[in-house]
Amino acid sequence: MASVPRALRRVFLVLTALAVTLLSSAVAARPALADQAPSNPNTAPYAADLLDWLSELPRRMHTKVVSGQFVSPNYGRPEYGMPTVQDAWDYHVEELHDLTGEYVGLVGFDPSNRTYQGGTAAENMPDFTNFRQLAKDYSDQGGIVHLTWHAANPFSGAHAWSTIPSGHTLAEIATTGTAANTQWMTWLDAIADGLQWFEDNQVPVIWRPFHELNGGWFWWGGGSNPDFVTVWRHMYDYLTATRGLDNLLWAWSPDVGQAFGTKVTARYPGNGYVDIVAFDRYGASYTNRTYYDHFRSATYGKVLGFSEVGLATGTGGNSTVVLNEIKTHFPDMAFFMFWMRMSTNFSIRGNPGAADLMNDPWTLNLDEIGVSVPLPTIVDDASAAFTYGGTWTHSADPLYHAGTKSVSNTAGAWAEATFTGTSLRVHARKLPSGGKFDVYVDGAFVASADTYAVADYSQAGVFQRGGLAAGSHTVRLVLNGSNPASSGAWVGLDYLAYQ
Template sequence: MKSKIYIAVLFALAATSACTITPAKELLLPTDKQATEETVHLYNHLLKQQQQGMMFGHQDDLAYGKGWIDEPGRSDVKEVCGDYPAVYGWELGHLELGNAYSLDSVYFDRIRDWILEAYERGGVNTISWHLRNPLTGGTAWDVSTPGVVASVLPGGEKHELYTQYLDHLADFLLSLKTDNGTYVPILFRPFHEHTGSWFWWGKDLCTPEEYKALWRFTQTYLRDTKNIHHLLYSYSTDRFKSQEKYLERYPGDDVIDLLGFDMYDRSPGYRDLLDKCAATVSRLAKEKGKIAAMTEAGGPIETDTEWWTVTILKTLKPYGLSYVLVWRNPTNKIWEAFAPYPGHPSEADFIQFYNDPETIFQQEATAAKLYN
């Protein structure tokens, strides 16, 4: 088995070679043709890297973990395997309200700091957004009233309010820049799990045409009205049973840069369905020239002590996904931890997962120089 250090060296050599012999004009452009240089490089690196290995991601990894909150340098993942994740997930729900902290009680100023920290060390940042229901004022999970999506589209009664939501989002996104003015590239993943009906943008709450229009308006507003050009746009379903269902609400190749799916291990037959979903997304991504990823996951890691190496790694290895991201580790809720911490029952299995040559953590991502 190749060591992690050896793999990191290979990534560094590949990155150096690519930068030396590949002129900028040969780089593929994402859907935003005015994307920043760093965003274009990340897009191209992720397209190539997914055929070499799968990055590991963790939600709120730097913000808190088992028994700690906001302690510099800490990470449950790092304390288990000695390395940070390669992908860092963040949540912006309640930003649209002008609040100081998110629905997960994390201050947005600190999220900004951690996004910059992850970028400076060469990691990848992805953002989700469980925005409030603009029609009822309820949470993102308020599905009491259909027609919310229609209400925020141009001509709808809540369109102006939705643009105000987007203005708050844009202000935050435009603040994600380094001291020298470089904007941090972001994998932006809104309106996720829409193949279910637990969010106000879900399948039973709007038509396919309305969902597509929501995506298109949002991207156009951020890109053209707010002049934001450091986003890669991620389309992310929940579990699905066919290619047709996966693409039923797909807003178009000119809108989406990454094809993803969310899927938690909560029912029998998970591995078989995971295999089928990963195969479909991987194939579609290759056909469309997109990045592929498992954008949100989690499993019974306290009782299934081979979940990392068997359920996730063995199942996903054949499909060339860019990354798999697991959800967060609430400070005081052991049963909801989605990544291991020291002493966790899945710690040994996770270390095997980490040591596999086809999993990519921060050291390899840093060596790959994803942004240049």
């Protein structure tokens, strides 16, 4: 592994940030297609701009998913060979750059003290000082700062992986006069002080408290659903209204490895208290779209991401699995964050495929953060730009883009559109009875696309081609049967995207 002095790396990052700034200023200003209003109406412009930029990413053709790596809790991880936060930073960020030539776009930290080790209430006081300069420097270079708080138990002083004592309720921490509330407010004041430092330095923060709220391993996972909403809103109101912190983007983060149900939906605090819906998912299979389909609906209208992912070293895991599943099943995800090296090494650096992941055209790394790019033009199936031949049924369907679909299972039926650009993407529904269609560009056969999938999901990118000559092109999609695994030959055309 090449050894590069850290001082030279800092120079490189500063120059990279300058280049990004110059390029950003050179791009003509234009509104994003789906600006998302922050939950806090007083959100600082630099934080609101970050949210707008994240909300735009799913519409890009490439460089559309921010790479991320969790680095360390405040106290380092001496038991895993990283006694300080700087040691963890060197392993997860600097050595990943040495290996791949790229710096991640998002870095994660945790202000907790002694989360596993327990300790007294005083020893569990949150602390930002061991990582805040690293985080600020990265933000100054264009990176995104993501903070997760594994809060200690205010009822017992135990670590996050504990329970609420019998006879007590979660709502007590939001109830003035209770012992739990007195302890909680001491810690919450320390959290506010730490976040204030970031606001004073104009650092936007993705703030993720009470994550994996639908599991049973953290103390905040116990208690009733209304109690959880009360506690979330209490923290939100205290940090935003009482303490005036306007640099926060609030990430609500369920664990998608758990069954979907009211423990998830009834614990959603409301759109006025959430900016980002960020899922936690470990393992090599990411194909369950129940959570994704529910929260990507217009009812919520939030930026989506994977706030924790991880693959176990030595189990055949490959870092590219995460991105490939995003491409195939979760195209609206704006970012992913790998967890750190522990007794199981979940990090990007610790798994095969790191270089492939970091250098994939979809991956958006530090040198590309904040850069505006032209967005593709969308041509909906119901647009007059489309012409159809053969048997098609055109109807309304809320699962499709713009609420319309064009469906056929007749071999030889075709759909055609003309566009001006150098790249093209076709979106359709994928389902167990999905069929195939052949793609012709300017009269020449290019490839076959298959809409069969074990799971049923809509708005899937089923064909993409770049490198076309600049100018006008005509694309024709011709239905052509199905693969042997499919129970039918149905094609549900949704839209084209080109640029």
